[in-house]
Amino acid sequence: MTGDVWLPIPPDEIEGLPKGPDYLFWDGGDDGAQEFPGDPADCVFYVVPYMRPAEVCVRPMPRMSSVRVVQTLSAGTDHVEPALADLPAGVRLCNARGVHEASTAELALTLVLASLRGVPEFVRAQDRGLWRGGFHPALADRNVLIVGYGSIGAAIEDRLVPFEVARVARVARSPRTTARGPVHPIADLPSLLPDADVVIVSTPLTEDTRALVNADFLARMKDGALLVNVARGPVVDTEALLAALEGGRVTAALDVTDPEPLPADHPLWTAPGVLISPHVGGATSAFLPRAERLLVNQLHRFVNREPLANVILTTGAKGA
Template sequence: MGHTDNAATPAPHNISDNPRPRTLLSIPEHEADAFFTAESWAELNELCDVVEARPDALQDLECFRDVAQGTSIFITAWGFPRLESERLELAPELRFVMHAASSIQTLVSDEFWAAGIPIAQAGDAMAPSVAELSLTFTLALLRRTPRFDHALRSGADWSDARTAASRPREISGARIGVIGASRTGRRYIDMCRALGAESTVYDPYIHEGDELRAYAADLPEVLSSCDVIAIHAPETPETRGLLGAAELAAIKDGGLLVNTARPALVDEDALYREVSSGRLDAALDVFGNEPLPAGDRWRNLPNVLLTPHLGGATVDSRHRAGWIVVSEVRRFLRGEPLQHALTSDRLKVMG
């Protein structure tokens, strides 16, 4: 959990002898056209000799070897093969990895860190869009929208539909409990405060001098005192199972839970028991079992709002990510400090 500051860049390897280094761009097919505008695509191609290959094809070692030979830069996204020793040996000229998505947990390995290859990611691009979905969820739950919508769609009488839930609330004056002072959590806090909400934050990594320090509280206080609990922490060994049965039971009756972060932070069975009982309402963008099966238990509850893991998948966030990719590649080629670099130490608290 916690705020992530931009890190200094490891000294780049010298590739000045190649003015347009061979660069592998590997984006899943369903996202292939989402990241780059005409302008950012043109700039990337001015900087690099771009070769494209889909991540699923690169699972094959021979295909990976053929593409990786002579390649200096990898631009990766979801599904790219893990960069372990076997893969690194097939990419002897690799000098920089730019991850166009957020988490790199499944991409890097101990061998990768030992190789000293700089890596950066475009996770900052998603923070506004994920925070905005969390705000959308928050507003919908406060207004009891899922319950009213379900009543009308299931054929309830008009007067019965109007009493399908307790009287709605506005966000102004509501108390929002935020778990994780991440870049997304901070965006969400700013949005909620702009609409008049109060906020309390749990994050053990909020440092002295951070403006959020004044709003920090321990987890039991956040859970028991807030109207809405919004999860914005990364998945790490420390945060897995953070909200178990006891923690969920500590949320006050009628509480609202929003999760646009990672499913592993919440005991899903315990949450289901609380929501299906009617004691809590929830809005979820992430699930332990994805894609969510057609007959999944969550789909028919009247007091839950569901979206299929698309919090960061807006047109705008993808274009922002594309520009971050171009900017970081340019900085690397010029030997300038990267603005979105990661290290193994930072990864331990970022997820």
């Protein structure tokens, strides 16, 4: 197998890469002004830079006339999908399933526990030298609803088990049965939301899930419920959420927002009952070893002409 492979991790830092391709390093640095490492037309396997703006990630794609695989290092692929129309037919888009489950699930639990137990208030009191206690809800005995029950949603439930929650309900695009119980279709949300004390959103961003958490969704949540978003910002209607927060009906913990980054003067920063983290669900020490294992595995499959893992779609295919 010949051709260039563009990697956002220096190739000499990745053990086990297969021989054959020419490995070039490009991580989209310098706000995307970084020079390309070679001619994009010679790239056959493009690993998209991680945690870069979408406009940076897609910048070389219109010139990638020979590319066969676009591999993201994120679970979501919505940031590169608009540029797929510029690519030839037959290009496989693959995501990073298996890379972010541990880190994102950890953060989801962190946001839930911090919000329920009042940690933000404790930190603010500490900054002022105040010993300020109080009564807060526990995660134990709560009903939890996971909206988006893919590999990350399942990893979140794995970490909920020791916390003695009363019940976990699961929602995904398609209904199915798992060892832990049924997965409901999105159409069941209206009947599931009123019982949930904690709603964790971990669904991919698609046209079907954009603004899924809208005014109607929020109105169906029980009074005092907590919304946690570790998916994508546009899954939540920001204006509807602000109205619900200002009304005091719900609280929220958000790792992602719309817009993002959140401007300094945005009202979400000061809305009551909201905890915001700056899109750090996958940005931990767990990322690099899992990302490298994924890339080595995918590139061995590619070089040996074996089926790739994590294929989301193929350009030019019916329905793509």
